[in-house]
Amino acid sequence: MSEKTEYRGSIHQSQKDLMLNWYEQLDRAATTGDPPTVSMMISGNCVELLEGFGAVPLYPEVNALQLAIRHQSLDPILAAEDLGYAADNCAYVKADIGCMLKGITPTGGKLPTPTLILCNFVGCNTYLKWFEHTAKLTGAPLYVIDVPFMRTDEPRKEDVEYVVRQLKETVEKLEQLTRRKFDYDRFRQAVDCSRRSEDLWSQIKHLARSTPSPFDAYFDAITLMGPLYVYRAKPEGVEFFETALAELQAKRDAGHGVYEREHYRLVMEGPPPYPYFRTFRDMFAKWQACAVASTYSTVGGLWEFGFRHDPDHPFESVALHMIEQNVTNRNYLQRYEQIRRYVEEWNADGVIIHFVKSCRLFSAGQGDMRDYFTKQLGIPTLYIESDLEDPRYFAEAQTKNRIDAFFEALEHSKATALRGSA
Amino acid sequence: MPLVAGIDCGTSFTKAVVLLQENGTPRVIGKGRARSGVNVDEAANQALQQALNDAVINRSSLEYVSCTGFGRYGVSFRDIQVTEITTAARGAHFANPASTTILDIGGQCTRAIGITETGKVKHFKSNDKCAAGSGMFIQRAAKYLEVPLEQVGDLSLRASHPQPISSVCAVLAESEIINHVSAGVTVEDILRGIHESLADRAGSLLKRVEMKGDLTLIGGVAKQAGIVKAIEDRLKVRVHVPKDCDFVCALGAALLGLKRLASKSTVAAEAS
Amino acid sequence: MIMNTVLDSKMERTFDKCRELLEDLQFTAVREWKRAQPGRKAVAYFPVYAPVELIHAAGMLPVGLSGAGDRLDLQYADARFGSFICSIVKTTLEMGMTEHLQPFDGFLFSSICDSARNLCFVMKRNFPQMYIDFIHLPHNPSSPATPPFLAAEYRRILTCLEQLSGHKVSDDDLRNSISLYNRNRALIRELYALRATEPQLVRAWESYLLVRAGNLLPVEEHTKMLEDALQELRTRALKKRDSIRVVVEGSFCEQPPLVLIRMVEEAGCYIVGDDFTLGQTWFETDVPATGDPILELADSYVNRSVYSSVRHDFRKPRWTALVEKVKATRADAVLFLIAKFCEPAYFDYVPYKQELERAGIPHLQLEFEEKLFTFDRVRTEVETFVESLVFD
């Protein structure tokens, strides 16, 4: 494929540097026990709190994701299945546990046993199992922050109080475990950094509203997501997103898009198939189809609709962020609404729903979502199935067939519309 | 000197053995085999009669008949029925006491069984209802390639460049075979490719039963030397094929029959 | 298999009635209850840990729905929920799409798993005329903030239920409901205890029918049924069979077909403990019917509910609880009867298995779907398992 599908600017280098630096810190923690590390889920993460201890987050998902992208996920998955996990268990968990069993890390560096396993349960019941099992395997202490699900339109007062209370218990727990005093000022500063990073990130996402979009809000956004989870509460993060915004803004102003001609604008729902990331991207590149928005890029936070952390109410805003501002803890109908807004405000031609077998949180019921978009709203929608981690569930020929058939139809109806208006 | 029979009512063949216990050592003195067909009872009768003829004894001197295999409930003259997994374990253990992992490849079903040192079933896993990975697949491929079933094993052994079969479905695999033929791949290489894909499927079953040490391979397909080699190569394990590999379940059934008989007579002795 | 031929005909009638209730996808009993008491409403709940007391206290009929078994062909739900999702989620939606849920005015779901949760909101979109709500059952039992949080959650639900029924609920109403359900659950515990001590007196599928009927009957009626049944069962003259004793684990949500339960027993097992809809007891001991009833209910869920794969308590792991249950029921083995695609049960199989192996307890894992109708394979597997334990 000769099509240039990826924008490579200086942000890609600084992103790499930042992430490498993170891995080095983890490596150091593994050998020297310092800095303290807290393993946590990306969705609803509270890195700001960790800043109050100078602690570093450890995201098992990032490892699982790296493995899959490097085509190394099958071995650990099989190792976990040998232990008794079912073919139908979430492969993210299996890959992570398999790594633990076999002592593999995707970067080759060492991973520390976390000071605390903090199960920030947001929406995904599998997290609970995952962390429970990891705690059983490693013997590391476990604390669960139970985050009430978004079952009402607005978070309830009791929900926020409940989470704040648990955050404070986490602080106590970490004070015991790290034998460090919680630095409240540093926590507040971190919250303020997050606010600024988020503001920049939100502006970046809004750039995709231009035609053509200067970046792909699914495939490219994933590159930017690492710093968002690890560094948003640090000055380095703010700086990173400033550069990113400037660079992409310049591209937008010059009228440069992802493709020479942007033919289709899409909204993507569901995580990507990491083991076939490139192949999958090319299937869309072939049609010069650019993702202008995606739900997956909001698993760690949903800032494009206005939410920001608030240094004046640090605990409350962290709690609110966990409860309300990530796609995993929002109910299905809220997700429908989010996608609908993307289609309208980001001016998209269609929706791609990627059903991943591992993840019931994302996928259970996506058929209804398709029904809603095609029937209720009349938006062209494609539904494809594979997996985000397990390479065995990617049927390349079939997926390609579906994608081609979808664009063939889209092209056809665009052409018909054009002919009709001519 | 107790005399018992074991009958294995398989999906393709019904196999019977007659077992005689002398000085505490059981010994097979007769074997019989019949096509399973529709009428389980009839096939069982036939196979048993053959075994009795082979052993040159009368039906009336049999003290106990135990049945196994998918048609075990269909044999009207049985004293007991036991599943083919249990009997495979018992029979294989008797044939090769050192091995604790058994692979049974029959006409419609492949099974992996992990057993204890005493021959009790510990874990088992089977795949059925899909022909990919079963003896029937080989039977059909042999027919296509116009090779007699008996020669499949030796031909496959002689392969130099095995051609892998990528399809997971036996039917779609047949199209692949046709493509191989038209691309000029030799029959030997194709057959070995089939055996290798069977071996790989068996490998994933074996993992589930925590394979340890040598493997005992039983069932009709074990008669094919090529599959033995394929399993040894692909799964890196030593394979032991008992003599009369397709009678192993029947043997296991007969052995369990002996046991029941013994416990019955002790009960009778205590009662009197 | 030797079946007792002289079955008490009265018992037989009760079992028949229970089976009819459970197989009736028209929910005739619910419809009749509503017809007999005009203006009163029925609220359905997804299998386990629903605060039935709240529904009852609000003057409505709580009905536990456990899928549609093999009695409904999927026409719509497959397209909505696709592959890799358990059957109960699909059959529940299918019942809605085919107007089987008409007798219900509301439907409560809770945070047991991701599939069930998403189902709640898909139902909400498709059936806007129904009151559908989601209860966040907490997953952090160790925080002192947890019971008050759940109490607040229950109060939120109660307010909605009051609106639905048009009946203001007093603390006494609640205490009364709690007492009624306490009595009911105590009887079920008694039934389970009887099975553990005298398994020949009551077969697992019989006990299952009696308990499942409680999902569909008014609690008062069901309590009466249990009282009568317990009396009858004790007087049965049945001989002990030569069976192994097993605990069944993994069927807490989607339910195995009745025939499968019978088949397991006929293959040579006494099921002396099981988690079929968690035995409908949900709590290890009575909920105190004193003090602030809502807080007591909340506290009972947090601190006294029976373990299962969809409830997380890091103070006492489920695997320890399973081993204890095996010891308490003097079971020889554990049979994992897991609904296909039930992720919580799949996950727990691993630590369960590890702990059982450590304790030297044999186990067998089986998968089922509620629409299963051929049992040859399962039968062979259970028989083999039994044989491996009885033949030496």
Next chain:
Amino acid sequence: MRIASGVDVGSTQTKAVMMSDNGGINILARALVDTGANVQRAAERAFDKCCAEAGIQTGDVGFVVGTGYGRYKIAFGNAQMTEISCHAKGAGFLCPSTRTVIDMGGQDSKAISVGANGEVLDFVMNDKCAAGTGRFLANAAEVMGISLDEIGPLSLRGKYPVKLATVCTVFVESDILSYLAQGKKGEDILNGVHLAIAKRTVSLARRINLEPEITMTGGVARNCGMVHALEEVLARKLQISPDAHFMGAVGAALFALEKLDQSFEFGTWKGQHATSGGH
């Protein structure tokens, strides 16, 4: 007169259709050959046969669209399209009111939900397991010792369909043999076979929105027993075009005609498709 062709290289049979647009669109000729092992040869044979049938030279054909699983092996094709788009397109043209297409071919079956302009809205297919495909029926015919054309009519005469324990194409043979041995009538066995496949196909098709006006395409549409069984399971009449077997090729030819039409030059047509031929 503009002439274009569609060639559908299926796993079992290769179909070619020649169409002309002369104010109105007409089918000039059809050709059918067995695909066999050499896919490229099969495509050429079908195309040549079709030209001969239409009485034209290959040079007269303005545009050729290839489809079917072997589409990228067609050396002379100008563009390729998925068989899904083609079946939908063909059905939309020949049976304009259709909203659902059930295509049963030799080794796979699919169901397509079609929009008002013959565009694909959604589709499902089974292509990993041959259970319940044309191949299954061909096997059944072989075991019964009758020809493919006969199984349909024979199955229609069955009154007491047998129940099959398996829909695995391989094991069905032994099932059939054992029913024959039990003295069951051939028509009842075949009736059972058709019903079993119909149920399986419908349960697949239910994954999309099965809307009324269902058209059946693919080679199996020529089997009246299968059509009847599907109608029974769906409790609905099916539309069967006489060209059902050629539907994919018809759709491809229609696309080819559109590509010939200069006023239709749009978007990515040329650049994309012409270069993607090398895949």
